[in-house]
Amino acid sequence: MKDIIKKIINFFRKIEVYSLVVFVILMLVISFLQMIIKFFRFGGFDWLSPVLKYIVLWSGMIAASIATYEKKHIKIDVISKFAHGKMKRMINIITNFFAAFTCFFISVISWVYIFQIEYTSNEPPPFFNIPRWVLLLIVPACFLIMGVRFSIQGIKFIVPGNQELLETEEKI
Numbered sequence: 001m002k003d004i005i006k007k008i009i010n011f012f013r014k015i016e017v018y019s020l021v022v023f024v025i026l027m028l029v030i031s032f033l034q035m036i037i038k039f040f041r042f043g044g045f046d047w048l049s050p051v052l053k054y055i056v057l058w059s060g061m062i063a064a065s066i067a068t069y070e071k072k073h074i075k076i077d078v079i080s081k082f083a084h085g086k087m088k089r090m091i092n093i094i095t096n097f098f099a100a101f102t103c104f105f106i107s108v109i110s111w112v113y114i115f116q117i118e119y120t121s122n123e124p125p126p127f128f129n130i131p132r133w134v135l136l137l138i139v140p141a142c143f144l145i146m147g148v149r150f151s152i153q154g155i156k157f158i159v160p161g162n163q164e165l166l167e168t169e170e171k172i
Contacts, residue, residue: 016066023059027052047127054126054135061142068146071153089157096154103147110140 034048067073075095083091118133125131 013066013069016062016069020059020062020066023055023062027055027059030055050126057135058138061138065142065145065149068149093154093157096150096157100147100150100154103143103150107140107143107147110136110143114140 030048030052034052037043037045037048064073079091114133114136118131118136121132123132126135
């Protein structure tokens with residue numbers, strides 16, 4: 001069972017990493033294309049800037065999710081630097097579950113915003129006839145994923161026997 005869970009986690013992690021690589025390459029290509037078009041005054045494509053804006057949003061959210069998985073996110077934990085033993089463990093449990101709660105809360109608020117404001121909006125789609133609410137779905141989805149990851153990290157400190165399951169560090 002643990003092997004199946006590890007394989008599933010690693011499969012979705014690979015999707016995240018590869019999609020981030022694709023988005024970064026797309027950003028570079030579109031930015032370069034935009035510069036060439038402006039330099040040679042070929043007119044312009046109105047859809048290039050909005051596409052770039054949403055690719056940056058998607059790249060940032062996916063990168064934040066990857067940083068959470070790898071525990072390389074920004075941490076403000078002055079107290080845990082000086083704590084040891086059970087106190088440090090308790091601080092890690094509290095901070096991870098607080099971060100999970102915050103991510104879940106932002107995810108819910110994002111879903112509410114998207115479906116109450118953007119979904120019912122009469123504004124025209126920014127490009128390629130893709131509705132704005134579809135392009136914004138990455139925000140609540142990634143915050144939900146980050147909330148789950150913080151919860152798992154908190155559980156790791158509560159149940160010490162689950163560490164090998166939760167540490168699926170496969171090099172990609």
